[in-house]
Amino acid sequence: MLTRREALFGAAIGAAAVATLPAFSATVTKAEIRGLARERIKLVAPPFVHAHDQIAKGGPKIFEFTMTVEEKPMVIDADGTQLNAMTYNGSIPGPLMVVHQDDYVELTLVNPDTNSLAHNIDFHAATGALGGGGLTLINPGEQVTLRFKATRTGTFVYHCAPGGAMIPWHVVSGMNGAIMVLPRDGLRNDKGKPVKYDKIFYIGESDFYIPRDEKGNYKTYESAGDGYDDIVKVMRGLIPTHVVFNGKVGSLTGDNAMKAKVGETVLIVHSQANRDTRPHLIGGHGDYVWEQGKFANPPAKDLETWFIRGGSAGSALYTFLQPGVYAYVNHNLIEAVELGATAHFMVEGEWNDDLMTQVEAPKPIATN
Amino acid sequence: MSPYILKFVAVAMAATSVPVGLSIKAASWHRPPHAVAVTTTLLSGSITYPIPGEFLKDGHPQANPRLKRQLDQPLEIMTYQVSAEDYADCVAEGSCQPAQETHTIPVSAPVTGVSYLDANAYARWYSQATGDQWRLPSDEEWAFAAAERFAGEFEGVENDARNPARRWLTSYKAEVDLNRKPDPLPKSRGSFGVNSLGLADFSGNVWEWTSTCYVRTTLAANGGSVASSVDNCGVHVLEGLHRAYMSNFVSDGRSGGCAVGTPPDNLGFRLVRASPGWANKVLAHLGVI
Numbered sequence A: 001m002l003t004r005r006e007a008l009f010g011a012a013i014g015a016a017a018v019a020t021l022p023a024f025s026a027t028v029t030k031a032e033i034r035g036l037a038r039e040r041i042k043l044v045a046p047p048f049v050h051a052h053d054q055i056a057k058g059g060p061k062i063f064e065f066t067m068t069v070e071e072k073p074m075v076i077d078a079d080g081t082q083l084n085a086m087t088y089n090g091s092i093p094g095p096l097m098v099v100h101q102d103d104y105v106e107l108t109l110v111n112p113d114t115n116s117l118a119h120n121i122d123f124h125a126a127t128g129a130l131g132g133g134g135l136t137l138i139n140p141g142e143q144v145t146l147r148f149k150a151t152r153t154g155t156f157v158y159h160c161a162p163g164g165a166m167i168p169w170h171v172v173s174g175m176n177g178a179i180m181v182l183p184r185d186g187l188r189n190d191k192g193k194p195v196k197y198d199k200i201f202y203i204g205e206s207d208f209y210i211p212r213d214e215k216g217n218y219k220t221y222e223s224a225g226d227g228y229d230d231i232v233k234v235m236r237g238l239i240p241t242h243v244v245f246n247g248k249v250g251s252l253t254g255d256n257a258m259k260a261k262v263g264e265t266v267l268i269v270h271s272q273a274n275r276d277t278r279p280h281l282i283g284g285h286g287d288y289v290w291e292q293g294k295f296a297n298p299p300a301k302d303l304e305t306w307f308i309r310g311g312s313a314g315s316a317l318y319t320f321l322q323p324g325v326y327a328y329v330n331h332n333l334i335e336a337v338e339l340g341a342t343a344h345f346m347v348e349g350e351w352n353d354d355l356m357t358q359v360e361a362p363k364p365i366a367t368n
Numbered sequence B: 001m002s003p004y005i006l007k008f009v010a011v012a013m014a015a016t017s018v019p020v021g022l023s024i025k026a027a028s029w030h031r032p033p034h035a036v037a038v039t040t041t042l043l044s045g046s047i048t049y050p051i052p053g054e055f056l057k058d059g060h061p062q063a064n065p066r067l068k069r070q071l072d073q074p075l076e077i078m079t080y081q082v083s084a085e086d087y088a089d090c091v092a093e094g095s096c097q098p099a100q101e102t103h104t105i106p107v108s109a110p111v112t113g114v115s116y117l118d119a120n121a122y123a124r125w126y127s128q129a130t131g132d133q134w135r136l137p138s139d140e141e142w143a144f145a146a147a148e149r150f151a152g153e154f155e156g157v158e159n160d161a162r163n164p165a166r167r168w169l170t171s172y173k174a175e176v177d178l179n180r181k182p183d184p185l186p187k188s189r190g191s192f193g194v195n196s197l198g199l200a201d202f203s204g205n206v207w208e209w210t211s212t213c214y215v216r217t218t219l220a221a222n223g224g225s226v227a228s229s230v231d232n233c234g235v236h237v238l239e240g241l242h243r244a245y246m247s248n249f250v251s252d253g254r255s256g257g258c259a260v261g262t263p264p265d266n267l268g269f270r271l272v273r274a275s276p277g278w279a280n281k282v283l284a285h286l287g288v289i
Helices: A004-009 A011-020 A030-034 A129-135 A166-171 A224-236 A333-338 B003-017 B021-028 B084-092 B116-130 B139-149 B165-178 B278-286
Strands: A038-040 A062-075 A082-088 A097-100 A104-111 A142-149 A154-159 A176-182 A199-208 A242-245 A258-261 A265-272 A279-281 A286-290 A300-303 A312-319 A324-330 A342-348 B039-042 B045-050 B054-057 B060-062 B066-071 B075-078 B207-219 B226-239 B244-247
Touching: A062 A097, A082 A224, A129 A142, A129 B165, A154 A265, A166 A224, A176 A199, A176 A265, A176 A312, A265 A279, A279 A312, A324 A333, B039 B139, B045 B139, B066 B139, B075 B139, B084 B116, B139 B207, B139 B226
Parallel strands: A038 A062, A062 A104, A097 A176, A199 A265, A258 A342, B054 B207
Antiparallel strands: A062 A082, A104 A142, A154 A176, A154 A312, A199 A242, A265 A312, A279 A324, A286 A300, A286 A312, A324 A342, B039 B075, B045 B066, B054 B060, B207 B226, B226 B244
16 A cells, blocks of 8 residues: 555655565564664754764664653743743753664653652654653653654654643643654655755744743743743743743854755754744745655645644754844744744855845935 | 732732632631531551552553551541631642632531642641641551541553453443442531541542552562552552542642542641640550550
């Protein structure tokens, strides 16, 4: 039977893909899993992404990851507003993990005894046990290892889901990230032609809900638990006090602006674990956009703004054609400008007059 | 701004924005020195019950082991849960955070909307106010005092090593079969009657904090000994209609999380007198202990 992607892209591609994976089309035995090659991945903090192949080499592997949960205060804006953050590996969002379809993700999650809360992980890319949440709940001082098979391609959110009211609180305290499962033969455009990226950036958007005191100043708390009652009240209002990329207002601007060159193709992976958003590259476009994030669906072409549903990750492929400073924003411009959801790209290269030129510089209005 | 004006503003705000709940606190400012709670003293004895926490063997969940526990000392425990009125005294004196109860509750209702941290703050304040040492009961003390009202863990949960989903499905079904509707409104003290030991309101719609930490224990392969265990004292055991485990700072039972079963309607507590007080002296005099 052809998958939807194979049907869309033609039988030849489908046949080739199937031919490379005869042993993995059905359930694999424990012995077969033991026989798989293993590769250990060292994760890196966003917006950067660990080294990976865009086209898989050889058959499926087990990719080993370790993430340590860190509970710590983090400053989320220029005024020094403090969030009692909960993080995967110390960053908001957690690191982007990259594997290929039919690989196995083997994650060891560590909750050091210096933490005060129980945590787990729910992978939207995984099948069963509440995305793994049901098998990964660990107390401070414990670790757990989960393995799941990356059966579906695309970008997917992962987040903490320790039950009940703890779930949204942990997520909006920073415990979310994304995994990208690439097709084994790499990405393809809307016509089924291979496309690749020269650079990849991972942007995780967060909505924060910081309580204020009677004078309107943001409150600080000694620990996450101390702020819990107040934060839940703000959360229930559904109006965030901050909407930011990568954990902080300005985390991807100035010295931290993302860099590219004219002619370079960039894949921007954008996740939002809790709330809808609408990325837009000011002065640029999305050449190919997997708005829902799932590579089995052909990408949309030439988008101006794309929609990332709360609880999902999407990606946009763009080749920069003009040099300059580009703002990448959540195009609810109040959220971009007032609440923080703005990033910058600094793009070096030669200006293309054909694409745009200022025919006449500003001058007084001509009177006749 | 002068302190006088600050105070005036605070009072004015309270008068305009705080509803019925404040009347309890307002009344308490004029109450006589704190009255000592009614207690019941239980003679020492033993109890066999499922100890709290989570148990694993070969990486798979196990039923909570039923162990015999000996209580060597008589247990002096509050006959009723701590009332909203008594708790308000602690708040009025600045030693407790206000309870997070959103309902308008009867004046004589137990205090609800309190976390483990709140319960301990109250115990400290109450000890000072009365000159005795008061603390939360341990889980086994609570089970002992609750007697036939003790419920503990859900029974009938399957543990299939090859299929973890059996456990999730059967515990979900057990919860549904209880067919218990939420009953969030706290009622006057005594509304849930007394147990065989003369203690009131066990396992009504208020779950009670205990001093027992959540612990995950890995049993040795033979099942008879402990291979390792990890305490998480950021989570404590609550007892009531069923056992629950909650983070120390949680004051709203619906936050559930660690609990199997319908989330607790309300979180409250009662205290035990820690050091031998008059009751032990009387019993000692009578030659009982």
